Every structure is written in structure tokens, then in C-alpha cells.
Amino acid sequence: MFKGILIQKDDAGYRAALQELDDSALGDGDVTVQVGYSTLNYKDGLAITGKGPVVRRFPMIPGIDMAGTVEHSNHPDYRPGDAVVLNGWGVGEVHPGGLAQRIRLKGDWLVPLPAAFSARQAMAIGTAGYTAMLCVLALERFGVTPDHGEILVTGANGGVGSVAVAVLARLGFTVVASTGRVEEADYLKSLGAAEIIDRAQFSEPGRPLGKERWAGAVDTVGSHTLANVCATARYRGVVTACGLAQGMDLPATVAPFILRGVTLAGIDSVMCPRPERLVAWERLATDLDMAKLDLITREIALGDVIEAAGQLVQGRIRGRVVVDVNR
Ligand code: NDP
Numbered sequence: 631m632f633k634g635i636l637i638q639k640d641d642a643g644y645r646a647a648l649q650e651l652d653d654s655a656l657g658d659g660d661v662t663v664q665v666g667y668s669t670l671n672y673k674d675g676l677a678i679t680g681k682g683p684v685v686r687r688f689p690m691i692p693g694i695d696m697a698g699t700v701e702h703s704n705h706p707d708y709r710p711g712d713a714v715v716l717n718g719w720g721v722g723e724v725h726p727g728g729l730a731q732r733i734r735l736k737g738d739w740l741v742p743l744p745a746a747f748s749a750r751q752a753m754a755i756g757t758a759g760y761t762a763m764l765c766v767l768a769l770e771r772f773g774v775t776p777d778h779g780e781i782l783v784t785g786a787n788g789g790v791g792s793v794a795v796a797v798l799a800r801l802g803f804t805v806v807a808s809t810g811r812v813e814e815a816d817y818l819k820s821l822g823a824a825e826i827i828d829r830a831q832f833s834e835p836g837r838p839l840g841k842e843r844w845a846g847a848v849d850t851v852g853s854h855t856l857a858n859v860c861a862t863a864r865y866r867g868v869v870t871a872c873g874l875a876q877g878m879d880l881p882a883t884v885a886p887f888i889l890r891g892v893t894l895a896g897i898d899s900v901m902c903p904r905p906e907r908l909v910a911w912e913r914l915a916t917d918l919d920m921a922k923l924d925l926i927t928r929e930i931a932l933g934d935v936i937e938a939a940g941q942l943v944q945g946r947i948r949g950r951v952v953v954d955v956n957r
Pocket of ligand 1: 757785810874
């Protein structure tokens, strides 16, 4: 038996609870892992609260991330005792996830825990941090360098936003952090933000083009915010879009793309090919200051997850939440 969060949906409604589970709750796979740490991402918040259609099979153990130790393996790349990390691949959505003390899954989905990180640090980063790095890699791929000008990060107090601010600042970019919580300015400055701006200026319908400002952007918010960020990107600026905290819609015009050559780069972490994941994790090892990661992170127990998920979807959690599944 092991402990895990279980989401059920039936005549009694949609609900999540901490439960004692047996191996029948595990999915198929060639590797079984003893989970050390998991984490709470926005998507986990949506899954646990039922506020978004994340879970597509019931009952489901949520948790799109985990770090742990291989217990049993029929996969040629992994042996018992190996330290591993999982991000995405539909785990916690269609395949039982990481918010439990055990997980069984395809070894092909795992990456070895990078030597630079403990299991706890890898989960402090989690999908949120690895997605922030995918955004940074996309900015680089499209040629954005620090001398091009300011980089905007929206949803800056969130998990993706906090890691993006820290990494971009360390790489020498001038980072402007957009947030609804301007009272957290000291936190964002300690991560390396040069300026804090109120997200309200992006939240409402805007003009097709505005004053050019951003050489690049990491947008975690979507909707009017993303439209306004594109409209205020500089000539040939690059906007990476990874999130939908404001909404799934994109009420924009093509003006920034056809008149200013702005690039809108989509970022997906879930099905991202393994070679790119490995690069992202390698770069996190060099470009994310571990002292900053500590500032970003707080730890909770498995029993605290359901309450924290509710706070997360209300935008009340700052930075990243690590879950010690054995406490
Ligand atoms: P968090 O909940 O940690 O952060 C989201 C932040 O968005 C909040 O902290 C808040 O920042 C801001 N926000 C919330 N509601 C609104 C709103 N109505 N209008 C404007 N801003 C808002 O989530 P994560 O950082 O984990 O994820 C951020 C987004 O990225 C989510 O939409 C998530 O689904 C997506 N994501 C996508 C991935 C992919 O593969 N494409 C992978 C990981 C995440 P503040 O208080 O600073 O304003």
C-alpha cells in the first residue's frame, strides 16, 4: 500500500482526496519509481480542483511531475536505485501521476536526475521551471540577445514567471516583470527583475499596435495580455507563449506580425522531444542560481496538496511549491 491523491468523478461529483492505494491504482509501464518529491503546477491545480478539463480518465492520481528512485525496471536504460525525473507526457492527465508515493510508467518518459540537482531541487524547478527554460531557449533560437532590449515576463509571481525572471536576469537580460501583485516587487527584484509593472495595463482589449518596447517576452497569461504584448513588441521582437492564466483566447490582429516582423513562438512542455528536454535541464543546471531557486520555493506535505491547489488556481501562491510525498 502507498499514499496518493486520487481524483474521482462519478454520480457523487468531482472530488480529490488523500488515500491509501494499492498497485491496482498504478498505470502500465516498464519502470516503477519510489517518488521522493512532486510539485504543484497550474495544471495540477486545475486537475485537483476540477476547474479545468485536465484529467481525461478516472479515477486518476494527479501530478504531472515527480522525482524519485527506480524501484523496478524492465527498461534497458534504468536500474533499481537510479535517480530519475519525469515531466509531462500526459502523466497526471491520462496516466496515473506523481502526487503519490509510487508511480509506474514508461521508462522512455524519464530523464536521469541531472547531477547538479537533488530530487527536491528538480521538483522546485518542475514543469514550470523547465517550461521557463524552453521559453528562454526559444528566445535564443530566434536570435534575441541582451543588447536587443528589455524582456517582459507576464505572470511573474507564478512558477513559470519566477523561474523565467531568475534565468533571464542571470543571462544578462534586462527583465521587466508584469504582475497583479505589485506588493511582491521586492521578491521579483531579488530574483533579478529590473522593473515591476502592473499587469492591468495588459488585461483589457487593446489597439492592434502600441508603442514598441519589448525585444522579447515570456507570456504565461494568454488572452488580451498576449495580444497586447505582441502589439507592443519591438520590430522583429520575439514573444514566447506558454500559458493561459488569463484565458485560452487570443483576441489579436496580425498587425504586429506583418508590420513589425514579430515572431510568436509557441511553447509546449508536455510532448517536447527528449533531446530538447535534456538541453533544457542542462541549461537549468548552469543558468539558474540555486540560491534564487530557494527564494522561489516552499515545501508542503502530501496532505496539504488539496488546499494548496485551491490557492494556486486563485493566483494566491507565489513561486513554486514542492511536495514531500513521504511526509
Ligand atoms: P502559477 O499559478 O504559478 O502562475 C500563474 C500566474 O499568472 C499567477 O501567479 C499570476 O501572476 C498570473 N495570473 C493568474 N491569473 C491571471 C489573470 N486572470 N490575468 C493575468 N494574470 C494572471 O502557474 P504556472 O506558473 O505553473 O503556469 C503558468 C501558466 O503556464 C499556466 O497557464 C500553465 O497552464 C501554463 N503552463 C504551460 C506549459 C506548457 O507546456 N505550455 C507548462 C507549464 C505551465 P501574478 O500574480 O504575478 O500576476
